[in-house]
Amino acid sequence: MRSQASVLHLDLDAFFAAVEQRDKPSLRGKPVVVGGVGGRGVVATASYEARVHGVRSAMSTREARSRCPHAAFLSGRFHAYREASRVVMGLLREVSPLVEPLSLDEAFVDLERADLPDLEVPTVTDFAQDLRRRVHEATDGLTASVGLATSKLVAKIASDLDKPDGLVVVAPGTELELLRPMRATIIPGVGPATAQRLRRAGIVTVADLEAAGLDELVRLLGRAHGGGLHQMARGRDDRAVVAEREAKSVSVEGTYDTDLSDLRLIEGLLARQAGEVAARLRAAGLSGRTVSIKVRFHDFTTLSRSMTLASPTDHGPTVARSARALLAELVAGPDTGPQVRAGVRLLGVGVSGLADWVQEDLFADTEADDEAEDEELPEPPRARHLGAWAPGMDVEHAELGRGWVWGAGRGVVTVRFETRETPAGPVRSFPDDDPALTPWSPTEPAEDDAVSGPA
DNA sequence: TCTGGGGTCCTAGGACCC
DNA sequence: TCTGGGGTCCTAGGACCC
Numbered sequence: 001m002r003s004q005a006s007v008l009h010l011d012l013d014a015f016f017a018a019v020e021q022r023d024k025p026s027l028r029g030k031p032v033v034v035g036g037v038g039g040r041g042v043v044a045t046a047s048y049e050a051r052v053h054g055v056r057s058a059m060s061t062r063e064a065r066s067r068c069p070h071a072a073f074l075s076g077r078f079h080a081y082r083e084a085s086r087v088v089m090g091l092l093r094e095v096s097p098l099v100e101p102l103s104l105d106e107a108f109v110d111l112e113r114a115d116l117p118d119l120e121v122p123t124v125t126d127f128a129q130d131l132r133r134r135v136h137e138a139t140d141g142l143t144a145s146v147g148l149a150t151s152k153l154v155a156k157i158a159s160d161l162d163k164p165d166g167l168v169v170v171a172p173g174t175e176l177e178l179l180r181p182m183r184a185t186i187i188p189g190v191g192p193a194t195a196q197r198l199r200r201a202g203i204v205t206v207a208d209l210e211a212a213g214l215d216e217l218v219r220l221l222g223r224a225h226g227g228g229l230h231q232m233a234r235g236r237d238d239r240a241v242v243a244e245r246e247a248k249s250v251s252v253e254g255t256y257d258t259d260l261s262d263l264r265l266i267e268g269l270l271a272r273q274a275g276e277v278a279a280r281l282r283a284a285g286l287s288g289r290t291v292s293i294k295v296r297f298h299d300f301t302t303l304s305r306s307m308t309l310a311s312p313t314d315h316g317p318t319v320a321r322s323a324r325a326l327l328a329e330l331v332a333g334p335d336t337g338p339q340v341r342a343g344v345r346l347l348g349v350g351v352s353g354l355a356d357w358v359q360e361d362l363f364a365d366t367e368a369d370d371e372a373e374d375e376e377l378p379e380p381p382r383a384r385h386l387g388a389w390a391p392g393m394d395v396e397h398a399e400l401g402r403g404w405v406w407g408a409g410r411g412v413v414t415v416r417f418e419t420r421e422t423p424a425g426p427v428r429s430f431p432d433d434d435p436a437l438t439p440w441s442p443t444e445p446a447e448d449d450a451v452s453g454p455a
Numbered sequence: 456t457c458t459g460g461g462g463t464c465c466t467a468g469g470a471c472c473c
Numbered sequence: 474t475c476t477g478g479g480g481t482c483c484t485a486g487g488a489c490c491c
Binding site for chain 3: 015044045057058102103104105106188189190191192193194225290292302303304305306307308
C-alpha cells in the first residue's frame with residue numbers, strides 16, 4: 001500500500017447507454033437499455049433514466065421491458081463503444097504511461113508515473129477533476145466517475161461512491177474508517193456465493209471480515225480467496241498497476257432463442273463458432289493448444305469438455321474438428337447424450353493455452369538447429385504423451401500421427417482405430433492402449449499444423 | 456419462455472515425473 | 474525394492490467481473 005493517493009480508477013458512467021444518447025439526441029433524457037433484445041437477452045447497460053424504474057445490468061430484457069416499457073431497447077453498436085473507449089484510454093495514456101484497462105469503460109492509472117509536482121491530496125484532486133473534464137471533451141460529452149486512493153481496492157470502491165459524474169479522493173490513512181462499516185460485498189471478488197458463506201458465519205460487514213481470523217476465512221473460502229480477503233479487509237492491497245496483460249483464452253458462445261436438438265445443426269453451429277475463434281486468434285497473432293466446448297441444456301445445467309492438442313493451432317478446421325469430437329463424446333455419453341438430444345440452449349467454443357506465433361517460430365528454429373548439431377534422435381516417448389491420436393483427429397493423422405510428442409521429443413505413432421457412425425458423425429475409438437511408436441526423422445516435412453510441431 | 460457474452464482465477468483430483 | 478513428497482500438466486466445474 002502506498003503512502004499517497006496515487007492510484008486512480010476511472011469508470012465511464014452507464015457507458016453503452018451514454019454512447020447511444022450521445023449519438024442519438026432523441027434518446028437524451030430518456031430511458032435507454034442496451035443488451036440482448038431477443039427472447040433470452042439480458043441488460044448490459046441501463047441509462048440512469050431507466051435505472052429509476054428498477055432496470056439493472058444482468059436483468060433479463062423481458063423483466064426490463066415489464067419494468068420500463070417505454071424505454072428504448074437497443075442491441076448495441078460495439079464499434080462505437082470500442083471507438084469511444086479507444087479515445088478515453090488514449091487520453092489516459094497521455095497523462096501516465098501506466099494505464100491498466102479492465103474493460104472498455106474502466107481503467108486504473110498509476111499517478112506515480114504521471115507528470116505531477118507532488119502526490120498530495122489537493123494536487124491529485126485537481127488533476128482528477130481536470131482529467132474528468134478532458135474525458136468529457138474528448139468523447140463529446142461522456143461523463144466519468146473517478147476514485148483516488150492508496151490502492152487499487154480503495155480507488156475502485158471510491159469511484160463508485162459518487163456516481164455518476166463524481167470524484168472521491170480517499171485521503172491516506174482514512175481507508176479503514178471508510179471500509180469498516182461497508183458490506184463485505186463492496187470488495188471486488190465477494191459475489192453472491194461468497195457473501196452467503198460469509199453471512200452464515202456471521203460476517204456481513206468489512207469490520208466483521210477484519211475481525212475474522214485468517215484460519216477461519218481460509219476454511220470458509222479456500223487459501224487464495226480467504227487469504228486475499230483477510231488482507232483486503234485490513235485495507236492491505238499491494239497489487240501493482242499493470243499495463244500489458246496477455247490474453248489467456250479466446251472464445252465464442254451463443255444462446256439460441258429456442259433450444260436446439262438437431263445434432264447436425266448443433267455441429268454446424270459449433271463449426272462456425274470454431275471458425276470465428278480461429279479467425280480471432282489469427283487476427284491477434286495467437287494460437288492455442290487446448291480446445292474447449294461449452295454446452296448449456298434447457299434446464300441451464302452447463303457442461304464443458306476440453307482437449308489439448310499436440311501443438312498450438314489457429315486453424316479453423318482443426319478447432320472445428322476438435323470441437324466436433326468433444327461434442328461426439330457428449331452425444332455418446334450415457335447421461336449427456338440424452339441431455340443433448342433433449343435440447344441445448346447455449347453452445348460455445350474456446351481455445352486456451354495460448355502461445356505467441358512469433359515466439360513459437362523462433363523457438364522452433366532454435367530447437368531445429370540444436371537437433372542438427374547433436375544428431376541425436378529423441379528417445380521414443382511413452383504412449384501417454386501422445387496428443388497425436390486424440391479422438392477426433394482425422395484418418396490420415398490418426399493412422400500416422402506425426403508431430404510433436406509434447407515434452408518428450410518427436411516420433412511417428414501408428415494407431416489402430418475404429419470408426420462408428422453416429423447421428424453426430426463418425427466417432428472414433430482407439431482400442432490399443434499402447435500404440436506402436438518409432439522415432440521420426442526430423443528432416444521429414446510437416447503437412448498440417450493440426451499435429452505437426454512448430455518445426 | 457427467468458437467467459448474455461467474453462473473460463479471469465481458483466480448486467481438486469488424477470496421472471506422471473523426479 | 475519400497476515409500477514418500479513435490480511439482481507439473483490436464484480436465485471439469487464454479488465463482489466472479491464488466
